[in-house]
Amino acid sequence: MRQKPADSSNEHARERKQMKLWSIRDFHLDDLDQLIRVRQDSGISGIHPVYSLAEIIDACANGITVVAVADGSVIGAAACKIQDDRAWVVLLAQAKEWREQGLGSALLAGIESRLASHGIRRISALLPALETRVKALRNNDYRVEEDLHYFEKTIPIQPREIGPLSQLGGRLLPRGLWDALAGMQHEKNLIEQRLILPLAQTELAKSLGVTPPRSVVLFGPPGTGKTTFAKSVASRLAWPFIEVFPSRLAAHPEGLAGALRQVFLDIAKLEHAVVFIDEVEEIASARTGEGSSPLQGVTNELLKIIPAFREQEGRILICATNFIRSLDKAFLRHGRFDYVIPIGPPDRIARKAIWNRYIAPGFSQDINLDALVEASERFSPADIEFAARKASQQALEQVVSRSGVKSRNDDPALCTEAYVEAIKETRPTITEAVVKEFLEDIERIARV
Incomplete structure (x- = not known):
């Protein structure tokens, strides 16, 4: 039987690899699109990279990055960021058809020579636990630190939010407040299931037809822990906690209603927020119908604010009251508050x-x-x-x-x-x- 001739393009590719026709050079800004494609090509399904694309681009701009080029195309890249006397490898990627040819070792060598000229002698690399492609690192004498644990935390506030959050008097509360809330198991289970679960697992909730809550009322006798529950929700979600004090807004040039409107406009600039109004009966008490009054104007404004607030995701309004009977009937109407939850005396x-x-x-x-x-x-x-x-x-x-x-x-x-x-x-x-x-x-x- 006559054997089919080998494909000439594949044969040419094999010859190129055998001759190692690549060159290692410094990264240029024009290489960025090709570098991103190589990174995507080198990924493995199911393994999440340690460093984000934004961190890699930052290393390209401010750290040291080299690329491997063959026939004018980028076929591999290595990037590192420098922190004090240490460099962290944030990218080591190569096109699939160029693997197992020593390219990874060559990229690391290119990085190391440039770091040496900057006086950097310590080089570290973090890899996903399931990553098995470590041959280049071992070939270049990188050792595995067996006794280390990697921990990571994402601060849940964007830099642009720091100013508005500070002006609102908001803050991130310590983690663990929810677990420290002893007893009250019935109330904890209710709030965990109705509030925290849908807000923490938004996509899952939506897929099951559950709309995450936007506003709730906590009611009960004085001193039963309504404020503590509100703070614990913010702590559990790792969202900023903002308490609105109507008494502090009364001196605003536009009056209490105008000040309340502006506060919620400022809150809308935040990605996430737990907004808390204690003793809400002070600004949402039942209207008498005996002519208008400044307080009724505030109640009317709050009734307009809540529907607008509910249109935004990633936030929840929690109102607390000791005297729920005194609240305006329109305030508790369906569509304004998802739940009206009782908080009783401690068990x-x-x-x-x-x-x-x-x-x-x-x-x-x-x-x-x-x-x-x-x-x-x-x-x-x-x-x-x-x-x-x-x-x-x-x-x-x-x-x-x-x-x-x-x-x-x-x-x-x-x-x-x-x-x-x-x-x-x-x-x-x-x-x-x-x-x-x-x-x-x-x-x-x-x-x-």
């Missing part, structure tokens, strides 16, 4: 965690927390803090009045009985009548 687990937070560390093992939890039913977090501090203050006064300042080991003044006595002397914020009204509001108004 036993939450009270135990709160007590544990405020008891002096040196005495915590000697205190019967269960007795304090039992005695502080209907106490808000603020009530528990007050009672704990009261017990500590009374213990200090007793120690000093008896025989001067003593050490902890010499005096048992701070004990379970002292805390129980402080609880008896503390008037709880949440009365039985308040609890009764709260339960009625859950039946009539809550929307979860």
